[in-house]
Amino acid sequence: MVGGDVAAAVELSDVVVSYGEKTAVGGVSLSMPRGRVLALLGHNGAGKTSLLQVCEGFRRPDAGSARVLGLDPVGDHDELMPRLGIMLQSGGVYPWAAAGEILRLFASFAANPLDTGMLMDRLGLRKVERTRFRRLSGGEQQRLSLAVALVGRPELVFLDEPTAGMDTEARHTTWQLIEELRADGVSVLLTTHLLDEAERLADDVVIMKSGKIAATGTPASLTAAAGIDLLEVRADPGLDLLTLPFPAKEASPGEYSITGALDTRALADVLGWFAATGAHVTAVSSRRRTLEDVYLSLTSDLVGASQ
């Protein structure tokens, strides 16, 4: 047996994917342990789907190597596929086939499939069981694709933008399902550009920008590394802020807001400055950066370029 249980879910080293002159993925290395949820976060065109294509064996990397469950996604395609659950970004289903027929077809490919009725109930597909795929709404098509990805009881699932086109209710159902997958020991690699999705679901977040990894870590560590970026201090009004070594303003008399990357030392300096002026500080509050702030600051020049 190649790739016993010790192999990582996904192991990429220096993966490069190019389309002609254009480099979609420019040297990405990452290791995804089993049993975790990893979110690839990035704008459209950041290289998320190209990376997923490599993991799914649809593309051989132009340089570098990929191992999935210890196997080569291209060379060991036939051995690997029954162990994976793959949700494509869109389509992938016969337009003339009914939702139930499609799910049962893919169930029949698996040795120990999930009960298709249970899966349809869980994903709210029961009422469209006899509806042909092309008549389903965008959200229903997405949920069917998710059901198809899960029906073979895979060890590792790849979900490309799993909640795209879903309404709020379906999105929450899907999130609960992904949390349940994780609880049951399924490894999940998903791409998203929704920060709340990544923050809620992911054990690990990989932020991609222009085909490279811009940052990686748990949602908590990513936001903690950035520290506090806003401090609000209530003190005597009319202090001269020019000597304070951080950008600051008096929003209203006696209400000061100080911005910047405020680590522990910086916080001590700020409060020390207030002490030095002899001001009476009556309230201090801080706001930590959210994943969204981190994401925007890391990817901002791409935003600038695309506008």
Add this chain to the structure above:
Amino acid sequence: MSAGTFSPAPGRAPMRTIIGKQIRMELLLTARRGEAVVLAMGVPLLVLLGAGLFEVTNLPTDDRLGFVVPGVLALTVMSTAFTGQAITTGYERSYGVLKRLGASPLTRPGLLLAKTAAVLVQIVLQVLVLGAVGFAVGWRPHGDQLLPAIAVTVLAAAGYSGLALLLASVLKPETTTGAATLIYVLMLSVGGIMFAAPDLGTAGWFLLPLAAHAEALRDTLLYDTSVPFAIWLSLGTWAVVFLTAAARNFRWE
């Protein structure tokens, strides 16, 4: 829900089950598409009854049905194995269906086998129906050369399938549909179905596989003679060349 609903238990069903289910789906979807059914049965039946029973064209023989029915059978094999399959596969690629199947326990040989088997099942059904209709209106073929007749039909179907899968792999689906329909109409007119094919000698059999196939079916079923070597060579070459090219160029995406 109790915990463990999704606990991993991956595995592939027996390959025979997988391929069987895939064949069933392919046939079900073909039966559901109206234009596919018309192409598969309507056109051949119309040609069979029209040209077989009425003096609408000049034929090189007095036995109109004896000439037309083998031609219609050859046309049907082409419409199913080539035209229908090229169009279907082209659209399946553009819908992402092939990619989705590629991301499942169905392997590439499994898919190609299922597609081939589905085409063969359709051809058998079509030949049975057309043969029965022909017989009902007076077609009386010879039966001694049935085996070579079946063998050239399988060869022709293999070549058409190869060409269909090749086109669907290298062209856009709209282009595939256009090209496959054009070739169908072209073959219908000059392929020796309702009229004798243009006499291009042996070269014609290599250019017009439909004419070669129809000729072989007439040799066996109408004239009770053996199939000329040049026809075996032509259809064999078509099958080998296009199946190889299709296998080399087949793409899931």
